[in-house]
Amino acid sequence: MADARIIDGKAFAARLRAEIAAKTEAIKASHDIVPGLATVLVGENPASEIYVRYKSKATREAGMLSFAHNLPEETRETELLALLDRLNGDATVNGILVQLPLPGHISAQAVADAVDPAKDVDGFHLINAGGLVTGGRGGFIPCTPQGCMMLLKAVHRDLTGLKALVVGRSNIVGKPMASLLLGENCTVTMAHSRTRDLAEECRQADILIAAVGQPRLIKGAWIKPGATVIDVGFTRIEGAEGEIRLAGDVEFAEAVKVAGAITPMPGGVGPMTIACLLRNTLIAACRQSGIEVP
Numbered sequence: 001m002a003d004a005r006i007i008d009g010k011a012f013a014a015r016l017r018a019e020i021a022a023k024t025e026a027i028k029a030s031h032d033i034v035p036g037l038a039t040v041l042v043g044e045n046p047a048s049e050i051y052v053r054y055k056s057k058a059t060r061e062a063g064m065l066s067f068a069h070n071l072p073e074e075t076r077e078t079e080l081l082a083l084l085d086r087l088n089g090d091a092t093v094n095g096i097l098v099q100l101p102l103p104g105h106i107s108a109q110a111v112a113d114a115v116d117p118a119k120d121v122d123g124f125h126l127i128n129a130g131g132l133v134t135g136g137r138g139g140f141i142p143c144t145p146q147g148c149m150m151l152l153k154a155v156h157r158d159l160t161g162l163k164a165l166v167v168g169r170s171n172i173v174g175k176p177m178a179s180l181l182l183g184e185n186c187t188v189t190m191a192h193s194r195t196r197d198l199a200e201e202c203r204q205a206d207i208l209i210a211a212v213g214q215p216r217l218i219k220g221a222w223i224k225p226g227a228t229v230i231d232v233g234f235t236r237i238e239g240a241e242g243e244i245r246l247a248g249d250v251e252f253a254e255a256v257k258v259a260g261a262i263t264p265m266p267g268g269v270g271p272m273t274i275a276c277l278l279r280n281t282l283i284a285a286c287r288q289s290g291i292e293v294p
């Protein structure tokens with residue numbers, strides 16, 4: 001069998017970002033609106049620092065305003081909530097993103113629920129999360145699963161009836177991903193650390209979304225021939241010479257020989273997350289100004 005089609009998330013995201021930049025320019029010209037995104041980073045997690053820097057850079061490149069708030073590790077939850085209160089009330093800020101994970105003394109859900117749902121471009125607020133589960137409410141959809149769904153639709157025009165397996169049950173990816181797949185009429189199974197026979201679950205899946213953060217957990221031999229594989233994993237591991245490398249959740253070199261289509265890592269899901277964040281920020285700015293998204 002021929003090797004799988006490689007799903008080029010980097011190229012897809014570049015097209016989406018160019019489209020968003022053009023729309024951003026259009027609303028500036030027609031309504032003098034410049035979307036603004038506030039990022040909040042607490043502590044010095046090196047991976048989070050890089051992600052937030054990428055997000056800010058992409059925001060500026062789209063013609064939007066980026067407001068970066070970097071707080072020390074020992075910031076109290078009440079201080080963070082007070083900052084969110086100020087950002088909620090700031091008309092130049094259309095979207096708010098609090099980078100996760102947060103230090104252990106801060107409740108991620110309390111923080112998510114303190115963001116104005118209209119500015120919740122991560123889609124983590126209870127109202128947006130609940131809206132996605134109950135379907136069709138028009139709230140914000142979390143960026144990573146939104147990007148995964150765009151890539152899936154680039155491969156399958158119609159997902160109806162396909163068996164989808166989501167490995168990982170996080171609020172950021174796994175759970176919203178399952179809701180999106182259900183919305184596309186897939187038959188959805190969720191697997192996690194207590195799943196009895198992960199290999200067997202994988203063998204049945206026409207669509208496999210790997211989002212557990214365990215490097216190369218999913219073996220090539222577990223994949224159903226012809227399946228579409230989306231690898232959300234992005235873990236820093238130490239190579240043989242002590243160098244830091246990035247590893248996905250899927251054993252790519254073997255999986256590519258069996259799958260029908262597969263995302264590479266890097267260059268698969270990661271760029272889509274950022275593009276979808278910009279998309280949500282543009283939508284937030286338009287809604288807050290009462291105009292249609294161009």
Ligand code: GUN
Pocket residue numbers: 097098099100101122143144172273
């Ligand atoms: N940490 C890992 N992924 C994400 C994300 O999509 N949004 C935020 N805020 N933090 C994350």
